[in-house]
Amino acid sequence: MSSLAEIARICGVSIGATSKALSGKAGVSETTRQRILSVAAQHHYRPNRLVHAIQKGRSMTIGLTCNDFRDDFSGRIVEGMLEVLYEAAYDTIVISWDLCVHEGEKVLRTFTERRVDGLLMFPPGDQPTPAYxxxxxxxxxxxxxVDQTFAGVEEYAFVGSQDYEGGIAATEHLIELGHRRIANIFHRKISTGxxxxxxxxxxxxxxxxxxxxTxxxxxxxxxxxxxxRHARELLTMEEAPTAIVCFNDWVAMDVLAATQDCGRRVPEDVSIVGFGDLRIASAVRPRLTTIAQDPIGIGRHAVRHLLTQLRAVNQQEEELRDTPPTPVSDRLPVRLVHRDSTRPAVRQSF
Structure with a gap:
C-alpha cells in the first residue's frame, strides 16, 4: 500500500496536487487528476485517516462504554448505535465497565487520549466516585x-424508555383483569427500577x-x-398475592421458576408481568406478558442526539459556545404485550 508522497513521486506532481486530486478538490487539471487516480488505484492507495483527523480536528471516532454487552437488552441498544454510526462514517472504541471495575477514571482518560469526538455512556454498576x-x-x-441516569450527569443528554409509564401499564393491566393482591419485585438501586x-x-x-x-x-x-427467595416467600404466604409485577423479564424468569417449584401454576394461581420484551419472553412457556421497550430505537436515538451535538460543535456557532443547550431527555414509548402469563383473577377481597 503506497503513501500519498509515493503517489505524488510516481506521477511527478506535488503532494498538494495529489491530495487535491484524490479528495476531489479544484486546483488540478482533469488530465492530471485522472492520471493520479489511476496510479492510486494501481498501487492500492488508501487515505490516512489519522492525518485527516489532525487536519480537521476530528477523529471520526466515538467512545462507547457499556456495563454488560452479554445482556440481550444492552446488546440490541448497541446494535442500533452501530447502525447509525456506520451510516455516519464513524468508528467506535468500545470499553466494557465489567473489564474495568473501579477504573472509571481510567476509562475516561483512555477516551480522551484517543481523541474520540464524543461518548455514548451506559452507566456503571454503582454510583460513580467523585473522581470519576x-x-x-x-x-x-x-x-x-443511555438507559439509566445517575447523580452527577444531569447536564448531559439522556435517552431511555418511559419506565414510569411502563410501571403504570403493567399494574393497570393486572387491575383490569380483576387482581387486587398485587406484589412487586423491583430494583430501587437504579433509576429504571x-x-x-x-x-x-x-x-x-x-x-x-x-x-x-410485605x-x-x-x-x-x-x-x-x-x-x-423473594418469589418463594411471596408465594408461600398465608395470604399470597395473585399477581406479581417484575422489574424486568429476567426477574420474571426467576419468579416463574419459583412458582413451579412451589407447586403453583401460571397464570391459573398467579399472574406474572415482566418488563423489556426480551427474546426469552416469547420463548418461555407460558409466554410472558411484558412491557415492550425499543432498545434498537434507543441506540439509534442516542447516536442521533450525539451527532446533533457534534454538528453544533463543529460549526462552532457562537451562541452555542456561549450558552450551553438544555440537555435532552428523550424517553421512548413502551407498550404492553399481553401473552399467556396473565389471566383474569378469581373474585378477590382484602
Missing part, C-alpha cells in the same frame, strides 16, 4: 447517557388499592438466588 465525575467534566466533548416502582404505586393509588409493604420486595444484589 470530575474526570467526566474534564472530558469536554459531547456525551449522551425506581421509576417503574413509582409507576406501580401511582397506578395502585389511582385505583384506590392499598400497597402492602409484598414489595427490593432487590439488593440482583442475583437469581435473591430474586428466587
Amino acid at each position: 465525575l470530575q474526570e467526566l467534566r474534564t472530558f469536554q466533548r459531547p456525551i449522551v447517557v 425506581r421509576a417503574r416502582v413509582e409507576g406501580f404505586r401511582h397506578a395502585m393509588e389511582r385505583h384506590g388499592l392499598p400497597v402492602r409493604e 409484598w414489595m420486595r427490593d432487590i439488593q444484589n440482583y442475583g437469581s438466588e435473591e430474586i428466587y
Whole structure:
C-alpha cells in the first residue's frame, strides 16, 4: 500500500496536487487528476485517516462504554448505535465497565487520549466516585447517557424508555383483569427500577388499592438466588398475592421458576408481568406478558442526539459556545404485550 508522497513521486506532481486530486478538490487539471487516480488505484492507495483527523480536528471516532454487552437488552441498544454510526462514517472504541471495575477514571482518560469526538455512556454498576465525575467534566466533548441516569450527569443528554409509564401499564393491566393482591419485585438501586416502582404505586393509588409493604420486595444484589427467595416467600404466604409485577423479564424468569417449584401454576394461581420484551419472553412457556421497550430505537436515538451535538460543535456557532443547550431527555414509548402469563383473577377481597 503506497503513501500519498509515493503517489505524488510516481506521477511527478506535488503532494498538494495529489491530495487535491484524490479528495476531489479544484486546483488540478482533469488530465492530471485522472492520471493520479489511476496510479492510486494501481498501487492500492488508501487515505490516512489519522492525518485527516489532525487536519480537521476530528477523529471520526466515538467512545462507547457499556456495563454488560452479554445482556440481550444492552446488546440490541448497541446494535442500533452501530447502525447509525456506520451510516455516519464513524468508528467506535468500545470499553466494557465489567473489564474495568473501579477504573472509571481510567476509562475516561483512555477516551480522551484517543481523541474520540464524543461518548455514548451506559452507566456503571454503582454510583460513580467523585473522581470519576470530575474526570467526566474534564472530558469536554459531547456525551449522551443511555438507559439509566445517575447523580452527577444531569447536564448531559439522556435517552431511555418511559419506565414510569411502563410501571403504570403493567399494574393497570393486572387491575383490569380483576387482581387486587398485587406484589412487586423491583430494583430501587437504579433509576429504571425506581421509576417503574413509582409507576406501580401511582397506578395502585389511582385505583384506590392499598400497597402492602410485605409484598414489595427490593432487590439488593440482583442475583437469581435473591430474586428466587423473594418469589418463594411471596408465594408461600398465608395470604399470597395473585399477581406479581417484575422489574424486568429476567426477574420474571426467576419468579416463574419459583412458582413451579412451589407447586403453583401460571397464570391459573398467579399472574406474572415482566418488563423489556426480551427474546426469552416469547420463548418461555407460558409466554410472558411484558412491557415492550425499543432498545434498537434507543441506540439509534442516542447516536442521533450525539451527532446533533457534534454538528453544533463543529460549526462552532457562537451562541452555542456561549450558552450551553438544555440537555435532552428523550424517553421512548413502551407498550404492553399481553401473552399467556396473565389471566383474569378469581373474585378477590382484602
